Amino acid sequence: MNYFFYSLNTQFENTGDLLINKALINLLSSKGVVYIEDANKPQDFIDQLLDKNVVQLSTVSTKSNVIDYLDERLTDKKRKDSYFLILVPGDLSKVGIKMAIKSSLYALKRLIPLKKRGAKVLRLGVSLGNFDFFNGYVESFNSWIYFYYAVRDKKSLKIAENYNFSNLNYFPDLAWTYCWKDKPKIASKKKDYVVLSFRSNASGKYHDTAYIEKITKSLKDILLNSDLKDYKIYVSYQVEYDRSASEYIFNYFKDEFDIEFIDKNLNIEEAPDLYFNAKIVITNRLHVFMLALLTDTLAIPVIDKIDNKKIWNILEDNDLEGLVLDRQLPSEKNIERLNKIFNENEFWLKKFNEKKRENSEYISKKVDSLFL
Structure with a gap:
């Protein structure tokens, strides 16, 4: 069984971010159970992500983030089960020494222990924005931790290749998969x-x-x-x-x-x-x-x-x-x-x-x- 632990760190004021997160969660939920963070998140945003096989974290755990819950679940992981930490799609920019230190500590304290215990970390459908020299190589070093590091455009792919990212792949923008189910049968003021x-x-x-x-x-x-x-x-x-x-x-x-x-x-x-x-x-x-x-x-x-x-x-x-x-x-x-x-x-x-x-x-x- 596949279990996806969805780290929901996104722009909640942005309908475009809702669109790509919803599209990704729909894809994942067809392959297993998806746990999404909901602590301190707008409930109306969460409600639009819920579907079959999608579970609000607060309904199954007292943990406030999926990384802690994933860490707990790995203790009882069965051999045939696969556990995935999913990081949100969208834009990714990192500049400044403080950000580089923060990224390094996050990888050392959170991601590497999960990888050692059998979890797979994935980043799907991101655009690489502003990266200074130091952050570029920190992100490159961190990318070896990932099971799959996928960018959504060829320029981002080139940037990642220049920094020698590991586990690098191309994964188009998730909006391409979105299906609008409520298309009106008759347009009231079509095209005017x-x-x-x-x-x-x-x-x-x-x-x-x-x-x-x-x-x-x-x-x-x-x-x-x-x-x-x-x-x-x-x-x-x-x-x-x-x-x-x-x-x-x-x-x-x-x-x-x-x-x-x-x-x-x-x-x-x-x-x-x-x-x-x-x-x-x-x-x-x-x-x-x-x-x-x-x-x-x-x-x-x-x-x-x-x-x-x-x-x-x-x-x-x-x-x-x-x-x-x-x-x-x-x-x-x-x-x-x-x-x-x-x-x-x-x-x-x-x-x-x-x-x-x-x-x-x-x-x-x-x-x-x-x-x-």
Whole structure:
């Protein structure tokens, strides 16, 4: 029997993080029992992860984290049972001497003892972000502890190879496997509006007015001169700390467009409903982009290859960079590109669905080989 101990250290305000964690837990629960940490975690987030073979840790143990519970369970481990510690997917950045020391101590005190006692540690579907020299080699040293260390884009794979990571593999973004089960049979306002959803900064949780001002000014010029100029606009967000960016866009656009601000953090049911009925979704968030396309709605990223390297790398890996409006290009070029993409809607949706099938099959085969 397979037992998965899921260390839930993620961004609970981010519907994209819910999406990839839910997708991974669904895959694992088809292969065994999944224990997820729930102490001091938002219950509404936990509730959306629960399914058959998924167990809240608090219902079976007084331990507050799965590592302690795993350590306890290893004492009575049966020969035919396999125990796995699962670390969450998403972004991984480590800089500074304090972080390097913390990572080293975590490996020495927590991960190595588990490995010696027969547990297998896995990191699945991460993007390697900012790593300074010292942290890169600390993470490389720590990677020998892992049974499977898998990154979700080829640039991250190259970074890991440069630092000589051990047990290194490629594992695409888990959103590729997500199936939206509540697709409306009849669209109420099918394809008669545009959705704008933008992050507030290049990275982090804090609003950067200069960052969003530059994007908003360019985007307004592009939309006013494109084939989308007469469509109603909804401004929304699926990450709590993007609210300020959404409000800024609304106020900047309200005198020129028929526009509405949806002032709530859209959850994993609400966001697909909004995207499904849109003509197009324009964003610089990876999982806004992915979730929109998963509802059969064209999505266009407005990004910079440096500020938004995570989304750019995944698009490039899947031959979808032709959907990008590059922030470094002049507005005239992006207006021309937007109109071209808009008129090639069916081509891009077909291509995305082909990539979804390829990536879903790849992930499914990997999971089958890892957890027999």
